[in-house]
Every structure is written in structure tokens, then in C-alpha cells.
Amino acid sequence: MTTSVTDAVADAAQSFTFEFRSTTLGIVVLLALLLLMFAREMLKAYRGRRAVERVRALDIAVWPLYIVFGFIVSVRLLELI
């Protein structure tokens, strides 16, 4: 019973396969990551102080979602092998 693994999270993991979750919510999360990466690159083009601050703010979501992306791809690749 933690903030990260509640009953609903455990139920989702047990009721739906990783393949199903990664091709539904996983896709939505990856689309959000693409959107944030696009915004980050756009902001990088402006080299002002505020642009740097905003890039750093986007990093809060971008880097953890990179890890999620890497994890999903790794598990799916391992399933194929």
C-alpha cells in the first residue's frame, strides 16, 4: 500500500497483459513524450534565460518518460526473442 502501487495499479497489472497496456496507455504516454520533446527542442532554439528555465521544467517529465519508453521497448523486444 504505497502511493505508487495501489490496489487499482495491482489490479491493472494482473488483469491486463503488459502487451495490451503498452499498446493502449503506453502509446498515449509515448505521444505525450513526443509532444514534450517537440516543445523542448522548440524552446532550445530560443537561447534566453526563460527558455532555459522552461526546458529544465520540461525535463521533469521528459527524462522519466524516456525511462518508461526504454523499459516498454526492452520488454517488448524480450518478448519477441
Next chain:
Amino acid sequence: MTVVARAWLQPSEWLLTRSTATIAGYVAALFLAELLLAQDGFLVGGISHVLLLVTLLVHHATSGHAAYRAILLALTLPSLTRLVSLTVTVVDLHQVLWLAMIGLPTLLATLFVLRVLPAGLGVLLGRPSDVPLQIVVALSGILHGVLLYLIVRPAPLVSMTETGTLVVAVLVLVVFVAALEEIIYRGVIQSIAQEITGSRTAAVVIGSVVYACMFVSADSPLVPLTMLAIGGLFGATVAFTKSLWGVTGAHAFMIIGLLIVWPAVLR
């Protein structure tokens, strides 16, 4: 004395400000996202959290010099935690590994939030001024663990006889549950809320409500209510002692008792 009294006892000064209304709106959205997760399943709940996360980041980028700006970034942490937890959990792996796999990206996000925000956590992580009090606070976690166990009655996370697994489980629970959650909810969210509202009462309320929202998707409605009370107690302790060490110890004792010790001893 006047400053202390003002910080604790003047709700009329912080209840109706624009900053408080903005924070309340996002906390309500977090509550709704967790409710949708519990009622309509992981996809609807997950999409709600994606929308909330993107909205918070866009609002932060477009809010100029608004007083509440800092907390928008802090409030991305609960939604990020939930998105990571819904996408990286693999049923074949042990739940201890789930906690570590969710904890790593969440810890990274927390470090990025701390990089952007003005210093403040350093004070909370410094040497506590009153060590005996911090020890008493930490030991109170044993009682919280018993109380929670009697409400939730979870299956044991690991067996007490498997020493290697037990040590790993305890380490994961201390680092990725107790310490990380205290840094996020009391260290980051509550501290920033206090800076913005100027009220310790408001900060404790905001920190504990956000914390309790993350338990709305638990099976029993008693769980979020109990966590609201425990979060309020931990929050008030941090506001009073200005240290995270005691409540981190209490959280560690609580979660280790709830998931490892009490299921084996009290079943």
C-alpha cells in the same frame, strides 16, 4: 510568537487567494484522475493523468511570474508517479521490483523539480535540532503500521524467512517508498505550498490532501481517509520540527510493518 500564531491560525488570509484556488483546482483534478482510475479502469485514469501532467507543464510555461508557479511543477510528481506505475509494472516480476522500477524514474523527476525550484529542502534534510523528538516521531510509525494493517490486511510482500529477499525489500521500502514519498509530499509539495500561501496550516492541508488523493484508487475508502490523517500528522510534524528525518523514519517503520512484519506476526 506573533509570526508563529499568524502562520498557524489565520485561514481567512490564505483560503480565498488566487494561488490557493489554483492549487485547489489541480488537487481536485488529481482526485478526479485517481477516481477515474478506480472506477473506469487504467486507460481512462492513465489518460486523465497524461492530460493533467501536460496541463500543469503548459500552465507553468505560460504563467509568467505568478506566485503559484513553483507548485505547478511539484504537482506533476503525483501524476508522473501514477503514469510510471501503470506502464512499467510486469506481473511476472516481484512487487519489490515494481517499487524499485517505479521509484527510479520518480526519484529522477523529483531531482529535476529540486533543480528548478528555489532551495528549501536543504533545511529539511539538515541535522535535526531535536534528535530525541525525531526518534520518538520515527517510532510512532510502528503504531501507524499496526493501524493500517488492521484496516488493509495485505498479504506479506516477502517472507520473513528469506533473508536475502527480505534485506532487498526493506532497502527498497526505505528508499523508494518512505524517503521518496516524504521528500515529494512533505519536502517538496508542502514546503512550496507554505512559501506560496504563507501559512503552515494551508501547507499541511495541501500536502496531506495531495498525499491522500494517491490512495483514492485503493479498495477500501478507509485507506485514503487514514492516509489523510497520517499525512496531516506527518505534515504538522515537519512544519513544527523543520526536519524530514523523523517522519521518514516513521514512514519506514509504518510501511515495513504493514507489508512485511505485521502480516507475518498478526495474521
